[in-house]
Amino acid sequence: MSKVGVIGAGAWGTALAQAAASAGNQVLLIGRDEKIVGEINEFHRNKKYLSDQPLLPVISAGVDFLTLISCDLVILAVPAQKTRTLLKSLPKSIKSKKPVVLTAKGFERKTLALQSQVLEEEWPDAEALTLSGPSFAIDVAAQKPTAITLASINEKALNYVGQTLASASFRPYFSTDPKGVELCGGLKNIYALACGAIEGAGLGLSARSAFIARAMVEMGRIVEGFGGERATINTLAGIGDLVLSCTSEQSRNYRYGIELGKGKLLAEILDQNIGLAEGVASTAVAHKMVCEAKIEAPLVKAVNHLLDGDVDISTIVEQLMTRPLKPEG
Structure with missing residues (x-):
């Protein structure tokens, strides 16, 4: 003992x-x-x-x-x-x-x-x-x-x-690979905000599933770019936590996202006493990190714009859907 x-x-x-x-x-x-x-x-x-x-x-x-x-x-x-x-x-x-x-x-x-x-x-x-x-x-x-x-x-x-x-x-x-595990933990909160917004805007389960799959790819790029192991995204700390946070209303980040998807501003949501959502603070930090490291991370950048109130989730999804076609991976 x-x-x-x-x-x-x-x-x-x-x-x-x-x-x-x-x-x-x-x-x-x-x-x-x-x-x-x-x-x-x-x-x-x-x-x-x-x-x-x-x-x-x-x-x-x-x-x-x-x-x-x-x-x-x-x-x-x-x-x-x-x-x-x-x-x-x-x-x-x-x-x-x-x-x-x-x-x-x-x-x-x-x-x-x-x-x-x-x-x-x-x-x-x-x-x-x-x-x-x-x-x-x-x-x-x-x-x-x-x-x-x-x-x-x-x-x-x-x-x-x-x-x-x-x-x-x-x-x-x-x-x-503690670095990879830490990066996955911080990033999944950001992606959960977006998935909640997709739910809140009524864009459908197919859109949410597609976002989760693409988030996995992006998470792997970021983890590897900052010295972690790409394989870590396939662990409980990676895909396990990502799927749970991006699909359950027990996740505060997901609940914040739902309210964003309904058209509410971040300041309004903070007044609703949902509780602390780490992804809100982490998004701006991760955005700065990937920009400085020149890592392609369109999903992190999109969530940053969403939290800033620059654009709504429907527009973000449309922009992501109309990016140049490329192989998956």
Whole structure:
């Protein structure tokens, strides 16, 4: 049994705490909201984020980062744009050499950095791993069968964390391409926005399926262009997460897209309290990245224009449909 620390008591952090607990570990969940922390400890619930889903009693919640010192590994479950601020706020005594699992799917807006780059700068001794794949928090918390990709260049840490988190309901598959896994995780949120918009505009399932297929091709180009392995798009972190996010209304990015497809502006949608959609922040970053790297990415560019309000989804689809013909691939 290991002692697992999870930072972030939102839906995803709580779900991962549940996964770690169901694998037989002692779990410490750190959050900011004392009301949520108290509710988890007393009632074994996180009603704000996971409704009435019961949590395993071995999960202990708190607000003090210093309690993480005794943890064998740490899971970061905060939004991508808040990772650096969080890491800077951690006491130096916590930042020892231990496995740190990154779970946010997105790119840092100010620096264009991947989450692993942020971790390397702010916690140099961390043994970085990336966890990604088709996994909704409510499913993981309910201990429904879920498989994910766990990636790291450190194979010792990969095996240790994989064995620590694996259970009958949560299965990690290993990858030694963390860069590719991170890129897939950030990109799929962008494509989910577009697929939601296609749904919202009533353009049909055929259009959505075509977009997903072409997104796979584009994702492969981008992953390879930034030093990842193209084969990673065929994993749970690639096609698995892409299909789930692009077809389910449980995906916040997909729900944002539906509202865009109905003709609403981004500012209006943000007022609807749908929740954080990482793809909104990631789109402009990815657009800048592919432009600077001169990588052909018409879908990323199209979503960027959609979010800017420059053009609607029907026009975007028409423009994509009338591009010069070429071989598939």
